[in-house]
Amino acid sequence: MDPLIYVLDLVVFIGIYSIFSLSLNVEFGFAGIANFGKVAFFLVGAYTYAVLSNLGVSFYVCLIASACAAALVGFLVSLPTLKLREDYLAIVVLTTGEILRQIVKVERGIAGGVWGLAVSPAINTVGLPPRIVSLVNIALVYGCLVICFAVAQRLANSPYGRVIRALREDEVAAEALGKNRAKYRAQVLALGSAMTAIAGGLYAQYIQFIDPYMFMPIITFTVWIMVLVGGPGNNWGALLGAGLIEVFDRGANIIKDYVKLPIDPSNLQYIIYGVLILLVLFFRPQGLLKETPLKTRALESVERGRDTAQDNAS
Amino acid sequence: MEETLLKITRVRKHFGGVFAVDGVDLHIKGGGIWGLVGPNGSGKSTLFSIVLGHHHADDGTVHFQNDCIDGLPPHEIYAKGLVNAFQVPRPFQRLTVLDNMLVAARGHGGDRMLTSLFLTRGWQKQEAELADEAMDILRLVELDRLARSPAGELSGGQRKLLEIARGLMASPKLLMLDEPAAGVNPILGRKIFEKIEKLWQQTGLSFLIIEHRLDLLFDFAQWVFVMDKGKIVIEGKPQDIEKDPAFYRVYIGDADVADS
Amino acid sequence: MAVNWAQVLFNSAVTGSLYLLGAVGLTLTYGLSQFPNFAHAEYITLGAFIGYFIAGPLGLGLPAALVIAFLCTGIVGAICYRGIFQPLAKRGASIIHLMVASIAVSFILRYSIGAIWGWNPLYFKSWPSFQIGSLRIVGLWLWLLAAAVVLALALHFALVNTRIGKAIRATSSNPGLALASGIHTESVVTMTWFVGAGLAAVAGIFRGADTQVWPTTGWDIILPIFAVAVLGGIGNFYGSIAAAFIIGLAENLGVVALLALGLSTEYRLAIAFIIIIVTLIFRPRGLAMLFRRA
Numbered sequence: 001m002d003p004l005i006y007v008l009d010l011v012v013f014i015g016i017y018s019i020f021s022l023s024l025n026v027e028f029g030f031a032g033i034a035n036f037g038k039v040a041f042f043l044v045g046a047y048t049y050a051v052l053s054n055l056g057v058s059f060y061v062c063l064i065a066s067a068c069a070a071a072l073v074g075f076l077v078s079l080p081t082l083k084l085r086e087d088y089l090a091i092v093v094l095t096t097g098e099i100l101r102q103i104v105k106v107e108r109g110i111a112g113g114v115w116g117l118a119v120s121p122a123i124n125t126v127g128l129p130p131r132i133v134s135l136v137n138i139a140l141v142y143g144c145l146v147i148c149f150a151v152a153q154r155l156a157n158s159p160y161g162r163v164i165r166a167l168r169e170d171e172v173a174a175e176a177l178g179k180n181r182a183k184y185r186a187q188v189l190a191l192g193s194a195m196t197a198i199a200g201g202l203y204a205q206y207i208q209f210i211d212p213y214m215f216m217p218i219i220t221f222t223v224w225i226m227v228l229v230g231g232p233g234n235n236w237g238a239l240l241g242a243g244l245i246e247v248f249d250r251g252a253n254i255i256k257d258y259v260k261l262p263i264d265p266s267n268l269q270y271i272i273y274g275v276l277i278l279l280v281l282f283f284r285p286q287g288l289l290k291e292t293p294l295k296t297r298a299l300e301s302v303e304r305g306r307d308t309a310q311d312n313a314s
Numbered sequence: 315m316e317e318t319l320l321k322i323t324r325v326r327k328h329f330g331g332v333f334a335v336d337g338v339d340l341h342i343k344g345g346g347i348w349g350l351v352g353p354n355g356s357g358k359s360t361l362f363s364i365v366l367g368h369h370h371a372d373d374g375t376v377h378f379q380n381d382c383i384d385g386l387p388p389h390e391i392y393a394k395g396l397v398n399a400f401q402v403p404r405p406f407q408r409l410t411v412l413d414n415m416l417v418a419a420r421g422h423g424g425d426r427m428l429t430s431l432f433l434t435r436g437w438q439k440q441e442a443e444l445a446d447e448a449m450d451i452l453r454l455v456e457l458d459r460l461a462r463s464p465a466g467e468l469s470g471g472q473r474k475l476l477e478i479a480r481g482l483m484a485s486p487k488l489l490m491l492d493e494p495a496a497g498v499n500p501i502l503g504r505k506i507f508e509k510i511e512k513l514w515q516q517t518g519l520s521f522l523i524i525e526h527r528l529d530l531l532f533d534f535a536q537w538v539f540v541m542d543k544g545k546i547v548i549e550g551k552p553q554d555i556e557k558d559p560a561f562y563r564v565y566i567g568d569a570d571v572a573d574s
Numbered sequence: 575m576a577v578n579w580a581q582v583l584f585n586s587a588v589t590g591s592l593y594l595l596g597a598v599g600l601t602l603t604y605g606l607s608q609f610p611n612f613a614h615a616e617y618i619t620l621g622a623f624i625g626y627f628i629a630g631p632l633g634l635g636l637p638a639a640l641v642i643a644f645l646c647t648g649i650v651g652a653i654c655y656r657g658i659f660q661p662l663a664k665r666g667a668s669i670i671h672l673m674v675a676s677i678a679v680s681f682i683l684r685y686s687i688g689a690i691w692g693w694n695p696l697y698f699k700s701w702p703s704f705q706i707g708s709l710r711i712v713g714l715w716l717w718l719l720a721a722a723v724v725l726a727l728a729l730h731f732a733l734v735n736t737r738i739g740k741a742i743r744a745t746s747s748n749p750g751l752a753l754a755s756g757i758h759t760e761s762v763v764t765m766t767w768f769v770g771a772g773l774a775a776v777a778g779i780f781r782g783a784d785t786q787v788w789p790t791t792g793w794d795i796i797l798p799i800f801a802v803a804v805l806g807g808i809g810n811f812y813g814s815i816a817a818a819f820i821i822g823l824a825e826n827l828g829v830v831a832l833l834a835l836g837l838s839t840e841y842r843l844a845i846a847f848i849i850i851i852v853t854l855i856f857r858p859r860g861l862a863m864l865f866r867r868a
Contacts, residue, residue, distance in 0.1 A: 034670040036612075036677065080854040087610055087669055088854060091804070094612070095797050099847045106838045154431055159416070159424025159441065166406045166417040173404035176366065177418045177484060178392035179425070187427055217793075221677055228674070267689035274682035281662060281675050294413055297438045298445035302412060302461045305449045 006250075008134035012206060014246045015141035016199050021226040021238040022145075022152045023195035028224075029232035029291070030156055031188040032168030034086050037077075037093025038223050040100050041070040041193040043215040045200025047104060047111055050119045050210055059122040059205070063144075066201040067194035074193030075186050082182035089185075097217065105212040116211025119204045137206050144202060148195050152235045155191075162294055164188055165233075218270065222249075225273055228280050231287030240288060318343055318380060319488050319520055320365070320396075325374030326544075327357075327364055334360040335371070336544030342488070345520040347510060349531045349552070352541030353565055358524045359401065361541070362492055366398050367391045379487065395487035399480065399494065401524075403473035407466035411457055411476060414465050415448035416441070418483040448483055454509055455479045471498040478506065482513065491523045495530055503527060507534045532556065540564055580709050582826050588715045590822030591722030592784075595777035596795060597802035597814055598729070599651070599770020605746050605809015606763050607659060609672040614774060615799065616683035618792030621647045621775020622782030623687060626696055629779075636717060636779075643779055644772035651771020652764050654679055660760070680793075688789040695786035718780045725773060726815060733811065742766055746809055798825065801846035805853050807862025816861050821846060 020042065027033045048066040057065070077096050081088040104111045111117060122140055125133045155161050164184055166174040171181050204210050222245060230241025249269070256265040263271075280287065322340040326333060335357045342348055350358050363369045365376050367388045376383050378396050386394075397418075406414050416422070422444060423429045424437030452458040455475040460468065468476060474497065481489050494510070495503030507530050513519050525531040531538065532552035540548040540555065542564045548555060555561050600614040621643040628639035662675055703712040732739035741762045745752040753759050774792070782791050798821055806817030828845040832838065853860055 028670070032670070034673055036673070080851050084854065084858055085669070087673060088804075088858070090670075090673055091610060091800055092850065092854065095800060095847050095850060098797055099844055102840060102843050106840045151431065154434075155427070158430035159422050159437055160427050160430035162409070162413055162417055163425050165409060166413075169406035169408055170404050172368075172388075173400070173406065174417065175388040176392060176398060176400070176404075177480065178389045178420065179417070180387075180389045191427070218681070221681060224674060224677070263689045267685040270681050270685040271689070274678040274680075274685070277678035278658065278675060278682075281667065281671055281678070282665070285667075285671065291408065293410070297442040298412060298416060298448075299462075300442055301445035301449045305453070305458055305461070 002130070005130055005134060008131065008138065010246065010250055012134060012137050012141055014243050015138065015145050016203050016206070017223070017226065017242040017246055018239045019141075019145050019148050019199040019202070020196055020223050021230070021242040022148055022235060023192040023199070024223050024227045025230075025232060025235060025238040026152050026155065026195070027188055027192040029227060029234065029238070030161060030168065031164040031184070032086070033185060033188060033192075034090040035093050035189070035192065036090045036220060036224075037095075037097040038196055038220040039215050039217060040077075040093060040097035041074060041196040042200040042203070042219060043097070043100050043104065044070040044073050044193075045197025046204040046210050046215070047117070047200075048197065049201030049204045050117045051110060053120055053122075053205065054117070062122075063198055063201045066197040070193040070197030070200070071190040074189040078186045078189045082185055094217070094220075097215075097220065101212050101215055104215075112211065114212060116209055119208050119210060121208060122205045137202075141202050141206070144198055148198065149235060149239075151195075152238075156233075156235060156292060157295055159296075165294075221273065225277055225280075228277060228285075228287055231289035231291070233291030234287070234289040235292065237287055237289035318377070319345075320522065321377040321380075322361070322365065323375050323377070325361070325364060325371045325376065327360055327369060327371050327373075333544050335364065338374070338541075338544070338546055340539055340546060342520070342522065345514065345518050346536040347514055347534055348520070348522045349535035349538035350522060350524045350541065351526070351528060351531065351538060355543075356541040357544040358541050359492060362398065362490060362524065365391075366396070366490070392484065395485075396490070397481050397484040397486035397488075398490040399477040399492065401492035401496065403470075403477040405465035405468065405473055405476055408464055410462050411452065411465055411468070412445065412448060412461040414476060414480055415452065415483045416444055418480040419444045419448070420485045451479050451482050454482075454513075455506075471502055474498055475506070482519075486519065488520045488522060491521060493524055493526060495525060495527045503530055507531075510534065577830055578708055580707070582830060583823075584709055584711070584715075586819065586823040586826045588718055588822070589825055590819035591718050592777055592780055593795070593798050593802050593821055594722050594726065594815055594818035595773050595780070596792075597799045597806070597818060598726075598811060599767075599772075599774045600799060601803040601806060601809055601814045602742075602746075602766050602811065603655075603763075603770050604803060606742075606766055607655070607663070607672070609659075609669045609676070610800070610803070611654075611659075612673065612676040613654060613680035613683060614676075614770075615792035615796045616680050616687070617647050617651055617771040617774035618778035618781065618795070618799075619687060619789060620650060620683065620792075621778030622787045622791045623691055623696075623778075624775065625779030626698060626782060626787045630698065639779055640721065640776055643775040647775035647778075648768040648772035650683075651774075652768040654771075655764055655767040660763075684789050684793070691789075693789060695788040696782075697786055698783040701783070712784075714780065714783050721776055721780070725776065729769075729811065738762065738765060797843050797850075798846040801849045801853075804850050805860045807860035810860070810862040813861040813864070816864075821849060824849065 024035060024038055027035045045066040048069045049062045052062045052065055077093055078089065081092055105114055107113060123136050125136055163179050167179060167181055167184055175181055226241035226245045227238055229244060231237025252265055252269045261268065320342040322338055325335055325338045327335040338361060352358050364371045367386050370385060378394050381394060383391055383394060406417065422440055424440060429437055449458055452461055457472060457475055457479060465476060478494055494506050510521055511534050523531060535552055538552050538555055539546050540561060547564060548558060548560055596618055600611060604610050624643040624646050625639040628634050628642050629636050658675055658679060659672055662672060701712050701714040703710055733743055741757045744757055745759050745762045778791060781795060801821050802814050802817045806813030825842050825845050829839050829842050832841055
């Protein structure tokens with residue numbers, strides 16, 4: 001296989017998973033929400049995109065519609081547990097993922113059932129050489145990534161980011177200071193889901209075929225590793241995690257062809273993921289990159305205060 | 315005509331068969347420093363938690379500035395202007411002292427998602443203004459040098475001060491403090507009360523304070539409520555209460571009442 | 575459409591028994607350790623595999639399989655608690671961290687099982703079935719009902735009458751006081767994890783024998799298992815008994831309804847899901863209010 005294609009393909013996947021990882025970073029890293037059902041929203045994004053684009057809807061509209069659909073699902077799913085402890089939300093989103101996969105498997109009419117759906121690429125690349133197709137997708141994916149990153153960064157480094165971090169640290173204290181926990185939780189989940197759906201839509205149009213077996217819980221787990229390893233609360237960390245884990249994933253697949261292992265590499269890979277997560281939780285729960293501190297104009301007052309104090313002292 | 319600030323009417327609350335709060339009537343008019351004292355287990359903290367929406371009363375009503383606040387969730391009670399500082403401080407550990415303060419700020423446009431995302435100039439300006447305000451308050455409690463330190467690194471006494479500072483930052487109409495001088499050395503304790511008095515004099519902000527340090531509270535409060543076994547048994551000016559034998563019976567009198 | 579109500583009721587009892595055995599461990603450890611152990615499903619799977627090999631290739635029969643799987647899986651459960659969750663909790667891990675750890679453990683277990691025994695489904699030998707009137711009964715189901723009744727009674731007896739059972743109830747309702755009273759909370763919790771995983775293994779054998787044995791045998795029923803824990807009230811043993819049979823009944827009635835409506839019976843999973851959602855909206859504590867603690 002053309003090695004350059006392989007690399008370009010890897011680059012596309014890193015881009016897609018970066019968006020995915022950013023979404024979890026916003027939900028968990030900043031807002032402390034344990035979304036164990038990420039794959040559900042990835043599925044919603046991919047299938048909404050697929051169905052709409054097969055109806056002839058343009059790329060942008062498909063993507064936006066996917067984002068809205070997932071945001072709605074995210075919001076609805078959060079409703080029963082808005083006032084409850086975070087583990088209940090985890091259970092609900094996890095089971096939502098299972099249900100959605102089941103629905104898609106069963107509904108042959110809309111979603112192609114177990115036979116899946118073919119998806120046409122966003123930009124008509126029929127007849128173009130594979131390298132160009134890859135480059136086109138890189139442009140698409142990374143264009144979206146830049147936008148998502150900008151949104152995530154802006155949100156993290158803003159008063160809104162401060163509020164969701166406070167809710168993460170101590171819900172009771174934050175509520176006593178006027179922050180409505182339910183409202184923020186629902187909003188963050190909606191936003192995170194929308195971002196996930198964008199990743200899902202880009203994924204669908206890139207691999208040009210989706211079926212229910214591509215949306216197994218292992219995907220949620222993989223994204224969690226990316227965020228935990230990269231560093232929760234740090235958007236660059238989310239990108240770093242996505243890159244590292246994707247490279248590891250590809251590396252594992254390559255080694256499979258060249259090295260004879262006693263254990264089937266696909267099993268071993270996921271066992272290693274599990275062990276890796278435990279190691280991170282035991283020894284470096286803050287991940288590789290530390291949480292980004294808030295930087296706003298508020299810091300100017302601190303500097304001014306320091307200068308005044310120094311003036312007064314001298 | 316003094317305006318009613320807080321009015322608690324015939325509030326009762328029981329846990330498992332015991333009435334922690336047993337028919338309390340408490341009326342705070344106008345501004346000032348108000349005290350709530352009583353032996354351990356007299357129901358003071360339970361009363362606070364009912365007012366602040368952490369517990370539901372079995373009976374009775376609570377009004378704040380003539381608005382009924384029964385059953386309101388804590389964030390709506392904050393919105394009415396009723397703010398508290400927890401007895402055991404609850405700092406946002408991984409946020410800086412300054413960020414802790416800014417979370418408490420009232421009416422920050424940037425608290426809304428779309429504003430934060432799109433109206434950057436607007437909220438940045440508010441950030442600068444609120445930060446100035448925060449730094450002033452931090453200077454008052456002498457925590458300004460630690461503005462950029464994570465709140466988790468503060469000592470016990472510093473956390474107490476931050477807790478109070480955060481409450482002040484919330485621009486409350488009534489600030490409820492639960493044992494502000496507890497667990498801090500006597501000098502700092504007195505300093506805290508001096509600052510509270512200064513704030514009342516300069517800004518007209520009212521305080522309702524639970525305290526066990528009766529010596530401190532009685533030096534600064536204008537009016538004190540004394541609770542015992544879930545009821546308010548005496549209320550009045552500190553100097554009058556000190557002369558009332560009933561007061562001492564509450565703390566020392568009964569053989570059943572353990573300690574204070 | 576003619577419905578064999580006797581069959582529906584009987585099937586409900588069978589389903590309920592399965593879910594009870596599968597969920598008791600989850601709800602008890604959830605209540606004690608304050609987090610949902612997402613690896614619980616893998617105990618079910620592990621039990622199915624161990625049971626398969628004991629009963630089948632080793633030819634030792636079902637009772638031996640049940641006992642050995644119970645013990646082996648129970649040990650795995652205890653190791654998970656003592657080796658991973660307890661140390662993490664001691665280091666100040668939050669509920670979310672513990673949940674993530676449990677997912678990590680679930681993947682390690684599931685893919686280890688896959689690595690050792692492969693992903694091709696294994697099948698128990700088929701069981702004899704017989705008719706009583708309109709009722710079709712598979713011999714295996716009688717074993718399942720018996721196991722559920724016996725083990726539930728045993729657990730009830732233990733909780734009420736034995737020292738360790740009372741210790742479990744005490745620790746579950748007030749850990750601090752239990753510790754202060756001299757109860758060795760660590761041993762109590764470890765024992766609970768052991769028993770919980772063991773019961774899940776028993777459920778796994780029956781599930782595996784009834785359908786197939788493969789690395790997702792447990793995960794395939796994770797939804798109803800969590801539904802039992804939520805509906806019954808987290809940490810509440812008696813609540814979970816009621817919940818298991820309610821959900822068993824709801825699922826079997828649901829299948830009847832789905833068939834009548836012409837929908838796929840694959841949607842029976844949605845029933846457990848709906849029960850979870852409805853419970854959380856209206857009665858987050860589940861049936862716990864109706865039953866005394868644990």
